[in-house]
Amino acid sequence: MAEAMPALPTPDQYPAVYQFKFCPLDxxxxxxxxxxxLPRLCCPACGWVWYPNPSISATVIVEHAGGIVLARRALPPDVGIWHLPIGHIEFGEQPEAAAIREVYEETGLEIAELRFLTYELSPSYADSRMFYIVFGFVGRAVGGTLQPTAESSEVAVVPLAELPELKWRSQRKxxxxYRAMLTGS
Ligand SMILES: [Zn+2]
Known part of the structure; x- marks a missing residue:
């Protein structure tokens, strides 16, 4: 079931980084x-309207000999936690392409057979007025070398049955x- 979300925010309730004062065009x-x-921030000169959007990310369960791949985060926020590979989808990028790219950037692995599992829309942990949509995928490691990267201080393969509780709600979902897919439920 979808989590209850607050009423849609008005400009006074936007996060500080969205409270623009001037038209970016003129x-x-x-x-x-x-x-x-809805009330929105509008430019009376050129008609530009600010439509705030959620940040969009992709996360991946990587199937690997021995289990599921976890990375230990090297960047803030949440430095040091173990997590599934995850990252922002670039402007114009397909979610699937972002998922493949992020797995490589965080673990050194190439993946194939990508399948969509679920998505999550939730407020950001850092600022509840910011929102994230996270697309969850599963894929299979088919190449590359599992190794730490600039974004991950450690990487590991953990049997699914021993997977620790993950901090981020989108990754738990x-x-x-994934477990429901495996059991056919
Ligand atoms: Zn303008």
Whole structure:
């Protein structure tokens, strides 16, 4: 079941980094106007409207001889936690392509047979006014070399039955969907 979300935020409730003061196209001071049913930051000169969007990421359960691949995070936030490979989808990038790229960047592995499992929309841990959509996939390691990278201080293969509780909700949901897929439920 979807988690209860707060009412849709208005400009005064946007995260600080979204509270723009000037039009990015012509530097005119922005005003608040109703657009498509919500107050939004609008440019009275050129008509530009700020439509805030969630950040979009992809995470992957990597099937490897011996179990599932975990990486130990080398970057803030949450330095030191063990997690599934995950990263932002670039502007214009397919989620599947981002998943394959992030696995390589964080673990050195090449994967194939990518399958979609589930998605999660949730507030950011760092700022509950920011939102993330995370696409969860499963793929199989078919090449490359499992090794730490600039983004991961350690990497490991853990049997699925011994997988530790993961910190990030989107990754717990992805693991649950994976287990359900395996059992056919
Ligand atoms: Zn403008």
């Amino acid at each position: 530097a005119t001071p922005l005003i608040r106007q109703l657009k498509h049913g 992805t693991v649950a969907a």
